Amino acid sequence: MKSKVTSKQLMYAAATFIIATSLVTKPLYTFMKNDAWFAVVAGFLVNVLLYLVYAGIARKFPGESLIDINDAVYGRFFGKIVSALYVFFFFTLACFDTNVISSFIKALVLPNTPMALILFVFVFVCIYAARRGPVNLMKFSALFVYASTAVIIINSLLLLKDTDLKNFQPAFEMPLQNYIFGTYSVAMLPLCDPFALFMFAPDMRHPKEFGKAMFKGLTLGAVVLLFIVLRDITILGRVSALETYPTFSSIQQIDVGDVITRMDIIYISILLAMMFYKVSALFYASVNSIQRLMKFDSYRFLTLSFGALLMIYSLAVFGSAAEHSEWLVGGGAEYFQTFFMVLLPLLTLIVAECRGFRSAKVPAVKNES
Secondary structure: OOOOEOHHHHHHHHHHHHHHHHHHOHHHHHHHHHHHHHHHHHHHHHHHHHHHHHHHHHHHOOOOOHHHHHHHHHHHHHHHHHHHHHHHHHHHHHHHHHHHHHHHHHHHOOOOOOHHHHHHHHHHHHHHHHHOOHHHHHOOHHHHHHHHHHHHHHHHHHOHHHOOHHHHOOOOOOOHHHHHHHHHHHHHOOOOHHHHHHHHHHHEOOHHHHHHHHHHHHHHHHHHHHHHHHHHHHHHHHHHHHOOOHHHHHHOOOOEOOOEOOOHHHHHHHHHHHHHHHHHHHHHHHHHHHHHHHOOOOOHHHHHHHHHHHHHHHHHHOOOHHHHHHHHHOOHHHHHHHHHHHHHHHHHHHHHHHOOOOOOOOOOOOOOO
8 A cells, every 4th residue: 555644744744844933933022022922822823713724625625735726726727827826935935944044054053154055955955855755754744843842842941040930021011013913923924834735635644634634733833832932031031032043042041060051053953954844845845736737747857957946046035144034024924925825725715615616526636756
């Protein structure tokens, strides 16, 4: 029997997407400062409603990729236009995350190494992982969640002596718009990213469990993200709003008797592994979408050319971490995410409902994994 992706693997993959994005929590602290934890809770509640939309689409088209769903809902012509937009979206997400992790490594780990070389190594590994296929990608998802959670807990225990619960005060003194923007930011950025896992639905052992697996992954990822934010607030307080990488700055405070220090190295290693996993999955979603859109027999011959494009795009998209932070805080990222992760899925569900789809089965394009 051919190996398939299990619901648990998809759940852990969704959680990995969210935990990996903990590197870019600066917008939370910019808007909310020491109330950033509230944005995570409120953002999760907002995303529960949004994930009902995703689950609704999955129930109507069990085991189908987003590309096949678009063809069924919008027709071949308009469906291909919508699918092309999603190809652009998945690929751009991969570029953004590649730029984020490469800029982080360049700034804090390898300052004398050319950015192009860092990108080349990272993208090369992602290409290799994507070529291994969706099943091989998904089966390592639990490992990343367990490893990252263990490191987060250990780091937090080592930081206990530096925590100060007074950093939560004063609470709820921000203007109302800050809470709205902060909640919207966390809802659109870390918590919506697993939407790209729709491209793995055709490879699931039990496709009807897609919605449930995604919701469990959202919950697990949000809980870990909330724990990270609470810890960072107790360590940094309102200073977190001034840090480019608040979580990294928190971990740098670890110093137990001048013996246990530089735990940030372990954090960097885990973060690099998780971002590698996320970008690999996004890259696979991109090339697999092109395969399905163009009716190719395989996506693998696309990986090298699009890998080169990924590297070039990642170099050009943001000139620095500060420029990326401005994109996040300025609202550009939220509007970009809203169109693809809220408006288009909601429109798809509404049109499918109006056209009378009831758990329709769309002929799937053969997919080589």
